[in-house]
Amino acid sequence: MKDIMKKIMIKISLAAGALAVMAGCQDNLWDEHYGLDGTVETRNLMQVLESMPEYSEFCSVVKRAGLDSVLATDQTFTVWVPDNEAMAGYTVNAETKSQFLENHISRYLYGGVDLADTSSVRVKMLNGKSQDYARENGNYTFAGVPVKAEEIPAGNGLVHGLSRIAPFYYNLYENICQEGNGTDSLAAFLTSFDEYTFNEEKSxxxxxxxxxxxxYDSIFDFNNDWLRRYGHLHSEDSVYTMIVPSDEGWKKSRGRMAEYFRTFGETLKDTVKSLIIPDREYAVSTALSDSLSEAWMKQAICMDLVFRKDVDFSSVPGDSLASTSGNVFHHPSYLLAGAVEEPVSNGRIWKTDDLLHKPEESWLKTIVVEAENTSGRESNYAVISSRSSSATLFRDSVSEQRFIEVTATSENPRQQPIVQFTVPNTLAARYNVYCVFAPACAYMEGVEADSTKVNFYLNYVHEDGRMYEDEVIVGETPTNGSTMTKMFVTQIKLPYANYSESPFSGPETQDNDCVKLRVQANVARNETTKYTRTMRIDCLIFEPVIE
Structure with a gap:
């Protein structure tokens, strides 16, 4: 972890060093910008600082770090200088240049004129951090530290005196990765995605x-797929609010979630029992199953920790808040109960020993399988047509405004139409299962109403590792020929997770189609005058039962 932090800080230092020696000038003349009268100051910043004994301690540290030559160039800087009293007790260390000196020096000029029409401006420092230069009731502050009244001009910039050292804050990613910060578990997961690629062109x-x-004097490009997907926590130009579990909080979440991500391993047998019905067997309690469970669980723990911008959880529009994963949390202030705020340079951290996300809003969500989606859908003895409800009164009742019409290819009662759906991303949880049917008038108004009877067959990996269908589930009632029918199928406790759409794929995988629901018309020969064998299926719903 320490090596990772060094790499991050080295990159920041390199970038800041390059910034410090870049040629450039401001469009406006210094004296015009600040409207100062009298003799133009020709001494550079370093000479001005050395002439002021109250800043001698700061000057000494500048020289030891080799930044005196930078402040003597014709580049423009603003230096925010702690006086000798503020410097009392300061000890030079390996991080002095990046965390102290470059945290008090900014490119370009910043003075009272910049706050004439606003109460605060963000100042980009040489170390890449940003600090607030602010005005309130005629008083000025920098990073929350009072600024002395006098602005001291130099030929290449401006000096502001400070009565205290400006605080240095790590960014979100640096904070999490700090040794001894109590967040090693989260840091280990996030940094497992770190990649450094040698950039020959820039080296x-x-x-x-x-x-x-x-x-080469080497330059490496940094990439992290998790950060790219959920938030650039390492970027000083991005602002996020993040709930950060302590190691204790991580341990509690693992204990609470482990049973839901229990899964199976390698395929031992893969056959088809008949038609489209799989008959398989999987190994259980293997290294693969343990590895997959661990990976999925860690992903679920972390997927809803980050929120865009600096957010007040107690006052959000509509009293709902979306994490960067897209999941929405209602009345989100509960998420911060017991959490402790920690300052960071690019947002806000709330550290907690208890992640309080409601499972149904985060990682145990209702699964909806749209019947019109062909992926994972199979059929037999059937012709399937996609229908739209957009031009009917059912436009707001039909999910996604589309459903399928399944018609029979034979009048043989032993060959009634079948359609089978794969249900993705199931966990080892209890679900209420529903199948939603649409009437004929949902796509063509004025047609004669009809109704059908159906059977259901649920196929999944059982406790012994075998995947097979349970006994037939007879539809509780015929479908309604005039309205939508949300038919309860069953309540099922799935023994294994089949979390098939993790955003991060690795070398270890398993079959991703191990929960299937087969729907078949069930109209006897002597019932065809009363019922049709045509099924109009809108969607399947697997609704978790929160226990």
Whole structure:
């Protein structure tokens, strides 16, 4: 973890160093910008600072870090200088340049004129951090520290005196990765996605080694797929609010969620019993099953920790708040109960020993399978047509305004139409299962109403690792020929998770179609004058039972 932090800080220091020596000038003349009268100051910032004994301690640290030559260039800077009293007790360390000096020096000019029409401006420092320069009731502050009244001009910038050292804050990612911060479990998961790629184009060749190979002053590009998907926590230009579990909070979440992500492993047998009905067998309690369970559970713990911007959870529009995963939390202030706020440079951290996300709003959500989606759908003895409800009174009743019409290809009662759906992303949880049917008038108004009877067959991996269908489930009632029918199928406790759509794929995988619901018309030969064998299916619903 320490090496990772060094790499991050090295990259920040390199970027800041490059920024400090870049050529550039401001469009406006310094004296015009600040409207100062009298003799124009020709001494550079370093010379001005050295002439002021009250800032001698700061000057000494600047020289030791080698930044005196930077402040003596013709580049423009604003220096926010702690006086000697503020510097009392300060000890130079390995992080002095990036966390102290470059945290008090900014490119370009910042003075009272910048706050003439606003109460605060964000100032980008040489270390890449941003600090607030603010005005309130005629008084000025920098990073919350009072600024002395006098603005001290130099030929290449401006000096502001401070009565205290401005605080340095890690960004979200740096904070989480700090050793001894009590967040090692989360840090280990997030940094497992870190990748550093050598950038030859940006690197500088500085010679050859004994083998004649080119040696570079190397630049590496940083990438992290988790950060790219859920939030650039390492970026000083992005602002997020993040709920951060302590190691204790991580442990509690694992204990609470482990049973839901229990899964199976390798395929031992894969056959088809008849028609489209799979008959398989899987290994249980193997290294693969343990690895998949662990990966899915960690992903679920972390997927709803990050929220865009600096958010007040107690006052959000509509009293609902979406995490960067897209999941929506209602009355979200409950998420912060018992959490402790920690300042960071690019947002806000709420550290907690208890992640309080409601499962049904986060990782145990209702699963809806749209019948019109062909992926994972199979059929037999049937012709399937996609229908739209957009031009009928059912436009708001039919999910996604589309459903399928399943018609028979034979009058043989032993060959009644069948359609089978794969149900993705199921957990080892209890579900209420529903099948929603639409009437004929949902796509063509004025047609004669009809009704059908159906049977259901649920196929999943059982406790012994075998995947097979349970006994037939007879539809509780015929469908309604004039209105939508949400038919209860069964309540089922699935023994294993089949979490098939994790956003991060790895080398370890399993079959992703291990929960299936088969729907078949069930109209006897002597019932065809009363019922039709045509089924109009809108969607399947697997609704978790929160226990």
């Amino acid at each position: 500088t060749a500085i010679g050859k080694n004994a083998l004649g190979q080119i040696v």
